[in-house]
Amino acid sequence: MSVNYLSVENLTHHYGDVRLFDNLNFGISEGEKVGLIARNGTGKTTLLNILAQILPCDAGSVIYRKGITIGYLPQLPEVNDANTVIEEIFESENPQVIAIKAYEQALESGNHEELGHLIEELDKLGAWDFEARIKQILTQLKITKFDQLIGQLSGGQKKRVALAHILISEPDFLILDEPTNHLDLEMIEWLEDFMSRSKATLLMVTHDRYFLDRVCNEIYELADQTLYHYKGNYQYFLEKREERISTHNAQVEKAKNLLKTEQDWMNRMPQARGTKAKYRVDAFDDLKKRAHSGIQEQSINLDIKAARLGKKIIECFNVSKAFGDLKILDDFNYKFAQGEKVGIIGKNGTGKSTFLNTITGALEPDSGHLETGETVVVGYYRQDGMKIEDDKKVIDVISDISESITLGSGNSMSPAQFLRHFLFPNEMHYVQVEKLSGGEKKRLYLMTVLMKNPNFLILDEPTNDLDIFTLNLLEEYLQNFSGCVVIVSHDRYFMDKIVDHLFVFEGQGVIKDFPGNYSIYHDFKIEEEKEKRKVEKEKKEPVLREKPKDKPKKLSFKEKKEMEQLEVDMEELNTEKETIENELNSGSLSPEEIGDKAKRLNEIMEFLDEKEMRWLELSEIEG
Known part of the structure; x- marks a missing residue:
């Protein structure tokens, strides 16, 4: 029987004049792993802050099971x-x-x-x-x-560090707001595995769709001031959400047809509106509300015009770049082609952002040179975003760049029209930037990059803080984009949908061009590692002698001595194994010592396997 850890009743909260959610009721039980999905600006972070008891709600209650511990990782943790x-x-x-x-x-x-x-x-x-x-x-x-x-x-x-602090504390109930931000791909996969095995109950906001798919067994969608519950992972959510919207809109269509009949009655029968007909008048008002409650999916039609791109784009000739002993590029040669979409992956510190700054001319190479075609217009979406004055109005951010934005159709838009195009309604145009959510700021920044009609797009961690719905639309735009795209991202789902090959930064200037998306590369690396371990094991395994046709009944003197030595060796190895295990459990080792000891422990286990196999072979002869 599942134990209830969190009960939320009639939770309501406003932000100024905007009602974020109204009368939310839900519960989370022990062991459930819940992903929270919503559009930017609809109150995801506010809801988490209320559940973490950092922010008071306007109405309703949040009750945790007595005695459980709670850990909260906000987007910007205080340390x-x-x-x-x-x-x-x-x-x-x-x-x-x-x-x-x-x-x-x-x-x-x-x-x-x-x-x-x-x-x-x-x-x-x-x-x-x-x-x-x-x-x-x-x-x-x-x-x-x-x-x-x-x-x-x-x-x-x-x-x-804040994430490590939360994980190490091992709370019963974990609340995580975008935990994969600032993690590289290797760290994300480790965290994914850690959370999958963890017994902690989890409520998490993340835009990482593979993470949602592989870790979460429940999805909550915050929309229309309401919370919708889906008992399954992200793929299940996509299917059931589509069914929910279709069913709801079918009911709305039915209500609209019935409304016509009732409207005729209301128009024809004013004298019938006495006491006996009051129930029908009340029902008409309810019907009218239902008929106007259809779900219109907001979307961004990213039909932004890209400048014409000639044959010559960006060409790198023997480019090298280093900072002291740290090599970033080492004799790098490459010519970008029209329409190619390349993803860049590698551990933090291997020089991904330095590479982007070098090919755009923001940094000079130490040697070699770059040539850029005359028609190239670079649009650079930087990881650290755009420096915008907090007291500046949203519409001024756009109009300061241009009073007219050209679309792919050739038509143009005013700043106000362009903002509506990107899901900023009229009432938000004169709001100060500081009042926007993190995702809304990123969407505004994306507008400033795209409105310059680039034909060579560089996106450095574009998925941070963008909601899943905006990401889906951005992916659709990039798939149809005719120019070049270079992406640095830790979002594996995003990379898989967009890129056709990868630059893999391995450190010290080594960059490998891999033909395929991230999942193909990941599977390739797993198989490569398996093959490597297999070869190493085969090298260490002793070559077993061919058994003679007539197996002797007794061991030779030499074999007896070998068996005695094996027993001595195995005893020594088992003693060393026990010592290392005690040292690893002592908590007194440095990370380097932990790594060395773990490596030696693996070697001992392999030696023991080999010696035990040979000892069994000899003991069979003796028997």
Whole structure:
């Protein structure tokens, strides 16, 4: 029987004059993993803030099961810049953390009586390897300088420390707002696997559709001030949402037909509107509301004109770029072709953004040169966005660039028309930029890039903060875009739909051109790794001698000596194995030592397998 962890009743909230949601009622049970989907500006983050009890609601109640722990990762988490990474992680109400702190204090003060009590407590909590687990999670999230001050970290690194803090605390109920932002593909896949195996109950906002598909077993859609519930993953949500909208609109069409009949009655029978007919008049008012409640899917028709692109686009000749000993490009040669769509992947720090800045001329190469065609118009959507004054009005952001925007059809639009085209209704045109949601700001920034009619589009992490519905429309636009597209993104679904090949940044200037999208590349790497391990194993395996036709009944003197030696070797290996396992569980190793010990443990296991196999072979002869 499932245990209810969260109960929400009649939850209502306004933002100024805008009603974000009205009388929401839902519950989340132990073990459920829920993805929350909504358009930008409809109140996803507000809802999470209310559920995390950071923001009060206008009406309704949020009740958690007594005794459960809650962990919340906001989009912009607050961390203490004066702490080191490890100090920030240890600022927790987790019982294991509290016990470890008390143990260290007792050790420092020489309080032996307290130490005895705390050793029992640490045993009971299974906390002896806790610090090792902390360092493992931080290392997976590419945070390896544990003594570094938080204030010295980038915004992305701070969010990763905050994410590690939440995961390490192991709360019963996790609330995560865009957890995959600032993670590279390797980290996302690790987090995906971690959350799939985790027993924690989860409520999450993310635009990562593969993550939703593989982790979540429930989807909530916030739309029309209401919450719709889908018991399945993202693909199930897509199917059932389409059915819901079709069914609703069919009912609306039926109500419209009935409304015509009732309208005729209302017009013909004014004298019948007495007490006996009052129920029919009331029913007419309800029918009128239903007939006007059809769901009109808002969409962005991204028919923006692209400037004509000639045969010569951007050509790289022996381009090299480095910062000290760190090579970014090493004798790089490439000629971009019309209509190609290339994705760029690689670990953080391998130079993806430097590459983009070099091919656009923002950075000079150390050697080699680039040639850009005369017709090339670059549209560069940067990861850090556009610097817009917070007190500036939305319409002024567009009109300051141009008073007329040309569409693919040849027609032009005014700034106001263009804003409506991108789902900014009239009432939002004179709103200050600071009042927009993160996704709305990104959509406004995307407008400023596309309205210049580029034919060479560079998109550096374009999916961050955009809602799934906007992403689907952007994907459709890019698929039909006739110019060149270069994309850096950690959104695997987005990459799979758009790119036809990849530049894989492997570090130190090594860039491989892979023919295919991300999923094809991912499967290729898995098979490559399997083959590599197979070859390495075959090299280590002893070549088994051919058995003679007449197997001797007794071991030779040499074979007896070999068997004795095998027994000695196996005992030594098992002792070393036990020692390493104890060291790994001690929590006293550095990340480098953990890696070395784990590698040696794998080697020992392989040696033991080999020696046990040979020992069994000899024991059969002896028997």
